[in-house]
Amino acid sequence: MSRVSYMTDEGLKKLREELALLESVERPKISRQIAEARDKGDLSENAEYEAAKEAQGLLEMRIAKLKETIAASRLIDESKLDTSKVQIMNKVKIKNLKNNAVMVYTLVSESEADLKAGKISISTPIAQGLLGKKVGDKVEISVPAGKVPFEILDISL
Structure with a gap:
């Protein structure tokens, strides 16, 4: 199964x-x-x-x-989603602290992932590193290019 x-x-x-x-x-x-x-x-x-x-x-x-x-x-009952910390279906605005690039991703299931639309799978390294974090938190996420530091700027629906 x-x-x-x-x-x-x-x-x-x-x-x-x-x-x-x-x-x-x-x-x-x-x-x-x-x-x-x-x-x-x-x-x-x-x-x-x-x-x-x-x-x-x-x-x-x-x-x-x-x-x-x-x-x-x-x-997912979208009416029960919370924006106090990162979870599935949240739109997360993050800043790459190495190059100051700001990105916005919506965390979705694998079958709904669409990078062009800004939807990344909950199973990706970036999403995994962001889960449970709050606005202002700084995280270091291991990606294929190495460890990248990010800051969470905003969490919304």
């Missing part, structure tokens, strides 16, 4: 929509491709058939992973 994944209603809705698309559109499409390739004759030398079967395997793996994630998901 996978570990519990906390997420927003919006994040869970996106996963369910993706699952529905894969099951109702992509799965039948690949089945048709396999049937068409099978109709072309000798399967032992049919590259189209092999490619379609491989695509089917990858699709079924993705469907299984989505079902597992959805089953292990727990919705």
Whole structure:
């Protein structure tokens, strides 16, 4: 069994929509491709058939992973979130004390992470280093480039 994944209603809705698309559109499409390739004759030398079967395997793996994630998901009651210390679903404004760069990240579940949108997974080293800290706290976080000092400037929803 996978570990519990906390997420927003919006994040869970996106996963369910993706699952529905894969099951109702992509799965039948690949089945048709396999049937068409099978109709072309000798399967032992049919590259189209092999490619379609491989695509089917990858699709079924993705469907299984989505079902597992959805089953292990727990919705977060956003009305009960607190901004006195860093926790999942908080927007955290931090300052890199080495280069004075200021960044804003929202800590989210792995399935909702999107760096371009400023959403980082709760399992990343930066998020792990920030959890439980308060505004004004200074933390040193180990990242692939080494240890980086940060100061927490603001915590919001």
